[in-house]
Amino acid sequence: MRVSVTRRALIPLAAAAMATALAGCGSQISDPASANSTASSGSSCVDTSGSxxxxxxxxxxxxxxxxxxxxxxxxxxxxxxxxxxxxxxxxxxxxxxxxxxxxxxxxxxxxxxxxxxxxxxxxxxxxxxxxxxxxxxxxxxxxxxxxxxxxxxxxxxxxxxxxxxxATTNQQIIPALDYLAEQGTKSIFLVGSDYVFPRTANKIIQAYAKAHGMEVLGEEYAPLGSTEFSTIVNKVRDSKADAVFNTLNGDSNVAFFRQYKSVGLTAASMPVVSVSIAEEEVPGVGLENVEGQLTAWDYYQTLDTPAxxxxxxxxxxxxxxxxxxxxxxxxxxxxxxxxxxxxxxxxxxxxxxxxxxxxxxxxxxxxxxxxVDGENNHITKTPRIGKINSEGLIETVWSSPKAVEPDPFLASYDWAKDLAK
Amino acid sequence: MELLIGQMFAGLSLGSVLLLAALGLSLTFGQMGVINMAHGEFMMAGAYTAFVVQRSISDAGISLLVSIPVGFLVGGLLGLVLEAVLLRRMYHRPLDTLLVTFGVALILQQAARDIFGAPSVDVRAPAWLQGNVELLGAPIPLTRLFILLLSLVCLAGLVVVLKGTPLGRRIRAVVLNRDLAETSGISTRRTDQLTFFIGSGLAGVAGVAVTLIGSTGPYLGTNYIVDAFLVVVAGGVGQIKGAVIAAFALGVLQSVFEFSTTASIGKVLILVLIVVFLQLRPQGIFSLKTRSLA
The missing domain is CATH 3.40.50.2300 (Response regulator)
Structure with missing residues (x-):
C-alpha cells in the first residue's frame, strides 16, 4: 500500500520552502561575517622585475x-x-x-x-x-x-x-536637488528601495530640503526587488508633489515606472529624478515608461567631448x-x-x-x-542632469558650470553638519 | 474618497495578482502535495513567452492575447517534463521534491540568463491597456483591470474543469483517495500528469499577466513564489475557494497596512498576521475532509 503524507504535514514543509526562498534572497544583501578573515599583514609580493x-x-x-x-x-x-x-x-x-x-x-x-x-x-x-x-x-x-x-x-x-x-553625494544628489530648486520645485516625494544607499541619500535630501525651504511630502521605501507599487503610486499621486526623487534600485524601477504611468502621472505633470537609471537600464525599464524623465549622473553617452x-x-x-x-x-x-x-x-x-x-x-x-583629491582619494566630477530621449539615450539638460570638488563627509555644507556624525 | 477608492482597487488588484500566481500552485501543491519551488520559474517562462511572441507579432495587443494560450502551453509543457523526469519518482518524499524543484528553479533561472541575457527585457503593454479609467475621480489602471479579469477567467475555467468534466472528477477522486481511485480504474499516473500540466500552465498565464506591471527578468519568479505559497497555505491546502479568499484578503490587507504604514512594515505585518492565523488555525481557512487513511 502506498504511504502518503497528510495535508497537515505539508504546512511545515511549505514553511521550509519559503525559508529556502527567503534565504536565497537574503544572501545577496547580507553583510559578511568574515570580511577580514583573509586579511593578514605582510609585505607586498608584487613582482615588477619582468616585462x-x-x-x-x-x-x-x-x-x-x-x-x-x-x-x-x-x-x-x-x-x-x-x-x-x-x-x-x-x-x-x-x-x-x-x-x-x-x-x-x-x-x-x-x-x-x-x-x-x-x-x-x-x-x-x-x-x-x-x-x-x-x-x-x-x-x-x-x-x-x-x-x-x-x-x-x-x-x-x-x-x-x-x-x-x-560620484559621492555632493557630486550627484545635491546637484540634482539644486537643479530642482532652480526649476522652482517646492515639494518633493522620496521613493527608494529599502537598504543603505536610499536611506542615507534620503537623510541628506531631508536635511537639504529643511535648509532650503523645500517640502518633503512623503518618504516611501519598497523592499528590494518589489514589484508592487500600487499603494506607493497612489500616495505619490495624492501628495501632488512637484517632483519625485527616485532612489529605487534594479528591477523595481520597471514596476514603479509602469504603475506610475498607469495612474496618469507623466514627466510633464510630475517629473521623476532617478539616480540609478543609466543608459544600460533604460531598455529593461521600457523606454515608453521613462521617456522624458530625468536622471542625475556625471557622464552620459551623448556627451560631446573628444575623449x-x-x-x-x-x-x-x-x-x-x-x-x-x-x-x-x-x-x-x-x-x-x-x-x-x-x-x-x-x-x-x-x-x-x-x-x-x-x-x-x-x-x-x-x-x-x-x-584626484589627495585628501580623501575621491576625484573631481561634473554633475549633470539628463533627460531620457526617444532613442533611450540621455541628453544633458543641465550641467554644473565647473567640476565639483569631492566632499564625501559634506563638511562644506552647513546644513549637513549633523549628518556625518 | 478618491484615494480610498484607489486604495481599495489596489487591494483587489494585488489580490488578483496573488490569485493568478497561486491558482496553479493550489493544484500542484494543494491537490497533489508536490512542493514545486520551480512554480515561480514557470511564471518566468510564461513572461519570456510574452516577450518572444511580441518579437514575432509586433502588435502588442494581438501578441498579448496570443501569449496567454501560448504561455499556458509553455508553462504546462515545462511542468509535464518536470513531472515525467523527476517528480513522479518522488511523490511520497515531499522534502525531496522541495530540494529537487529548488534546483530546477536555479537551472531555469540560469537558462533564462543564458538565452535572453541578464538584463530585464521589455514587454510592451498594448495601447488599449495604457492609461486608466476614472471611477469617482480615482484612476483605475487598465492593466490592473485586465489582470483582475484574467484571474477571474482563469478561476472560472479551473472551477469548470474541476467540477464539470470527467477529468475534474478524476482529479478530485485521486485527491480524496488515491488508492480507491486507482482500484476504481482511474489511471492516477495520467491524472497526475494532467493536473500538473494544468497547474503549471496557469503559472505560465500568470507570468504573461505580470509582464504588464513589472519587469521581465530571470528572477521574476522569486518575487512571487513565497507569496503564492502563503496564499495556498493560508487558504487551506487543497482548497481552491480557500486560495481565492486568502488571495483577496491578503491583497486588501496588505494595501491597507502599506497605506497606513510603509511598504516594508506592511509586508512584515502581513507575515505576522499569517503566522498568528496559522497558529490558531493550522489547516488554513478551509480544510479538506477526506476519509483516506493518510
Whole structure:
C-alpha cells in the first residue's frame, strides 16, 4: 500500500520552502561575517622585475549584480587593452587577472584577498554595491593594497587604500536637488528601495530640503526587488508633489515606472529624478515608461567631448554597435588610466609611493578633466542632469558650470553638519 | 474618497495578482502535495513567452492575447517534463521534491540568463491597456483591470474543469483517495500528469499577466513564489475557494497596512498576521475532509 503524507504535514514543509526562498534572497544583501578573515599583514609580493605587471579586476560576473557589473568589466577590459596597445604602464604590459565576486560581499572579500596575496596584483579594480566595498575595505587596509571603486555611492567614507572614481553625494544628489530648486520645485516625494544607499541619500535630501525651504511630502521605501507599487503610486499621486526623487534600485524601477504611468502621472505633470537609471537600464525599464524623465549622473553617452567620442567608438568597436556606455562604466575606464598616471608620477608600483603621488593627478576622461583629491582619494566630477530621449539615450539638460570638488563627509555644507556624525 | 477608492482597487488588484500566481500552485501543491519551488520559474517562462511572441507579432495587443494560450502551453509543457523526469519518482518524499524543484528553479533561472541575457527585457503593454479609467475621480489602471479579469477567467475555467468534466472528477477522486481511485480504474499516473500540466500552465498565464506591471527578468519568479505559497497555505491546502479568499484578503490587507504604514512594515505585518492565523488555525481557512487513511 502506498504511504502518503497528510495535508497537515505539508504546512511545515511549505514553511521550509519559503525559508529556502527567503534565504536565497537574503544572501545577496547580507553583510559578511568574515570580511577580514583573509586579511593578514605582510609585505607586498608584487613582482615588477619582468616585462609585465599584474592587475586584478573584481566584478560580479554571476548573480543578481552581474547585469550591471559585467558592463564595468567590459569597460575595464577596454581600458587595459588600450593601455597595453599604447605601450603599457612604465613600459610594462598589464596582465589582467579577473575574479568573480558573484554578487556576494563575502566572496568579494575572499577573492580580493586572493588577488592581493596569491596573485600579487599591483592594484585591484571593481566592486559595485556598497556592501561589497565595505566587505573588501578591511582586506585592502590590512594588506595595504589599492582598490579602485567606480560607482556612485552614499559618501561618508574615505580610506587611504580605496580610490573612489564614482560620484559621492555632493557630486550627484545635491546637484540634482539644486537643479530642482532652480526649476522652482517646492515639494518633493522620496521613493527608494529599502537598504543603505536610499536611506542615507534620503537623510541628506531631508536635511537639504529643511535648509532650503523645500517640502518633503512623503518618504516611501519598497523592499528590494518589489514589484508592487500600487499603494506607493497612489500616495505619490495624492501628495501632488512637484517632483519625485527616485532612489529605487534594479528591477523595481520597471514596476514603479509602469504603475506610475498607469495612474496618469507623466514627466510633464510630475517629473521623476532617478539616480540609478543609466543608459544600460533604460531598455529593461521600457523606454515608453521613462521617456522624458530625468536622471542625475556625471557622464552620459551623448556627451560631446573628444575623449568621450573616442571612448564610445572604441567601446562599440570592441563589444558591438548596439552596446551603450554609462556612468559607472566611464568611471571604471577612467580609474585604470588614473592608476597609470599615478604610477608614472610616482615612478613606482609601490603602494605607498602611488598613494603619495595620487593627489593632483589628472586625466582627460570622457566626462571631462578629472583630478584626484589627495585628501580623501575621491576625484573631481561634473554633475549633470539628463533627460531620457526617444532613442533611450540621455541628453544633458543641465550641467554644473565647473567640476565639483569631492566632499564625501559634506563638511562644506552647513546644513549637513549633523549628518556625518 | 478618491484615494480610498484607489486604495481599495489596489487591494483587489494585488489580490488578483496573488490569485493568478497561486491558482496553479493550489493544484500542484494543494491537490497533489508536490512542493514545486520551480512554480515561480514557470511564471518566468510564461513572461519570456510574452516577450518572444511580441518579437514575432509586433502588435502588442494581438501578441498579448496570443501569449496567454501560448504561455499556458509553455508553462504546462515545462511542468509535464518536470513531472515525467523527476517528480513522479518522488511523490511520497515531499522534502525531496522541495530540494529537487529548488534546483530546477536555479537551472531555469540560469537558462533564462543564458538565452535572453541578464538584463530585464521589455514587454510592451498594448495601447488599449495604457492609461486608466476614472471611477469617482480615482484612476483605475487598465492593466490592473485586465489582470483582475484574467484571474477571474482563469478561476472560472479551473472551477469548470474541476467540477464539470470527467477529468475534474478524476482529479478530485485521486485527491480524496488515491488508492480507491486507482482500484476504481482511474489511471492516477495520467491524472497526475494532467493536473500538473494544468497547474503549471496557469503559472505560465500568470507570468504573461505580470509582464504588464513589472519587469521581465530571470528572477521574476522569486518575487512571487513565497507569496503564492502563503496564499495556498493560508487558504487551506487543497482548497481552491480557500486560495481565492486568502488571495483577496491578503491583497486588501496588505494595501491597507502599506497605506497606513510603509511598504516594508506592511509586508512584515502581513507575515505576522499569517503566522498568528496559522497558529490558531493550522489547516488554513478551509480544510479538506477526506476519509483516506493518510
Amino acid at each position: 609585465s605587471v599584474k592587475v586584478g579586476f573584481i566584478n560580479s560576473l554571476s548573480g543578481t549584480m552581474a547585469i550591471s557589473e559585467n558592463t564595468v568589466f567590459d569597460s575595464l577590459s577596454l581600458a587595459a587593452e588600450e593601455i597595453n596597445a599604447a605601450g603599457g604602464v612604465m613600459g610594462k604590459q598589464l596582465e589582467v587577472i579577473s575574479e568573480d565576486g558573484a554578487s556576494e560581499p563575502t566572496k568579494f572579500a575572499e577573492r580580493a584577498g586572493k588577488l592581493i596575496q596569491q596573485d600579487c596584483t599591483a592594484a585591484v579594480f571593481g566592486g559595485w554595491t556598497s556592501s561589497s566595498r565595505k566587505a573588501m575595505l578591511p582586506v585592502f587596509e590590512a594588506n595595504d593594497a589599492l582598490l579602485f571603486y567606480p560607482v556612485q555611492y552614499e559618501g561618508l567614507e574615505a580610506s587611504k587604500n580605496i580610490f573612489y572614481t564614482g 568621450n567620442k573616442k571612448f564610445v567608438a572604441a567601446f562599440k568597436a570592441k563589444f558591438g554597435a548596439d552596446r551603450v556606455t554609462s556612468d559607472p562604466m566611464e568611471a571604471a575606464y577612467t580609474s585604470l588610466y588614473l592608476w597609470k598616471a599615478m604610477v608614472e608620477k610616482a615612478g613606482s608600483f609601490e603602494v605607498d609611493k602611488v598613494q603619495a603621488a595620487a593627489g593632483g593627478v589628472t586625466f582627460e576622461a570622457p566626462e571631462g578633466t578629472v583630478t
